[in-house]
Amino acid sequence: MRKITMRTALMEALNEEMERDETTVLFGEDVGKFGGINAVTKGLYEKFGGTRVFDTPIAEPTIVAAAVGMAITGNARPIPELQFGDFVGIAFDEVFNKMGKWRFMHGGQMEMPVTLRLPIGIAGGAGPEHSQSPQALFMHGPGLQIVIPSTPYDAKGLLKTAIRDNNAVLFFEHKVLYDMKGEVPEDEYLIPFGKADIKKEGDDVTIIATALQVHTALDAAEELSAKGVEVEVIDPRTLAPLDMETILQSVKKTGRVLIVHEEPKTGGSGAEIAAQIQEQALFDLSAPIKRLGSPDVPIAQSIYLEPFYTPSKEQIVQAVDELMEY
């Protein structure tokens, strides 16, 4: 099968969905002629024109609020982009309270078909306000769906689903993954929300990982396999809705769980996943649930300090070794 980068996969999804539905409208800073600072929207302005693909002023709250306004008319399907997922903080009210709650608080009379694209993650000296992974903040934001792909295949299928969905989607893209290649079929496919993917099967330990950490976990899995420990790597792909069924089935089999993400450990998505596992499957566990995340301090700008924020293969191997002692 052909291999393409996640950037190309996302670009294909945008192209196909904008072709398919002419109510789609894409906007954000430098997304037009320039093609986006991560080059994900290249060619769309030329193809779909300046009304459906446009550069906005640097005004993140207005970008998100305008998307909400477009969506609730029922006549537009907006796909806004913020240049960095960290900037969701600038538009927090618009995302958390407007995108997430507008439909419900007006009795369900309107729909919210917004797909807000948010590049995230530590990617080389970008500092505390351009490196974060803020997705967990929205796990207690009702009305928001959270998508976080780890492969080009997942990115394409999930983005297409997101755009067609009539509810709000926060679509988190890890910047280091843009250049990563993976198999993507030529034929059209969609990936449903709330369906985790088992990236590697194993009987000994369940590792639940998201975004770039799926790859770190798979690297660790290889090393562990050489030592005779078979881990199962699960990528939830969407944090809301969260596929607990797949996770619990795996836990039943392994009895040992490690959750890995680049988000801060405290209050990260792993905290919620761990809580749900112990609520629903405490007696399937033969060891305490372990979590790896970034330290609970702002991300330093220095490239020499950055590595201490990203969970490493070595840390995963060690955590699995510890779990295997039970």
Add this chain to the structure above:
Amino acid sequence: MAKTYEKDIKLNDYSKEVLTDFYKTMAKIRKFDENLIRLMQEGKVSGFYHSGIGSEGLSAGSIRQNLRDEDYIFYNHRGCNQKIAKGVPLSKIYGDFLGTIEGTTRGLGAGIVHSADPARGVLGQAGTIGSQLGISVGTAYTSKLTGTDQVTVVYFGDGAASREMLHGSLNWAGLYKLPVIYICENNEYAISCHVSETHAVKENIADWAEGYGIPNCVVDGNDVLLMHEVVKEAVERAKRGEGPTFIEAQTFRHRGHFEGDPYDYVDVEVLQGWKDKKDPIKNFAAKLMLEKIVSEEDLESINAEIDSEIAEAIEKAESAPLPDPKRIYEGLFA
């Protein structure tokens, strides 16, 4: 509508010392920038760098001889122009880029933004451009609260001016008559977007200030003396308790938005025109020599002096150690 600030300035009204200081500050800013780009090319500095080459006059003119250590500035994300003009030691700024403990962040590292030097009134900067517009009304209000004559000068790009925060900030500043001076560094572009594509204005961004009753003007930001004069008037007005001023200073980026930007969205001839005809350093040097205030040799020796100052600063910053990884757990709370 915003008027263009003009003034008939005679070099003789300034001492040779002051004029030389303006030149020296601009030359230092440019050489700092060129050397930083070299360090990036050598792989010693990573991350984004937004070169400030081409707009040195704006910072040197507005800050030198106008602001004291106790006056606050909020610098923008283009180059280190304002920090250098305000006197932050070069070794400390280089140290932030290199991630050594010589940096103002003692090893946490900082790019253009996040260096701070509170003793010199440099209270830092956000990674989210334009956030300084809100913070600056806080420092300015505090001057009023405590009865000092400290002023706050806030720098931001044309692009950052489109943040919603600008309007909240102008409203406060106008309402409470705050001692804040807005300097919009209008280099016509915000990454790839020309200001005409992203701003609804009568004619200039400064026109927005008019609606809040804030005195405003447009000025040639590449004329260091004009910049100096316009800011001097604004500082005096602020100190008299008459409130804010909005200055839109026109300039242009000689390099792309960041190092590595293909910069192909700008007309090559327009760019060349700015480099040839409106270079703030070249033009000022020519003026000083024409009026025989300095000789070519004088300028050469100033430049040589700056070169060795920069070499020493880099040496100091580079030879300082990297922090212990535990550094990240220090200083979150006071």
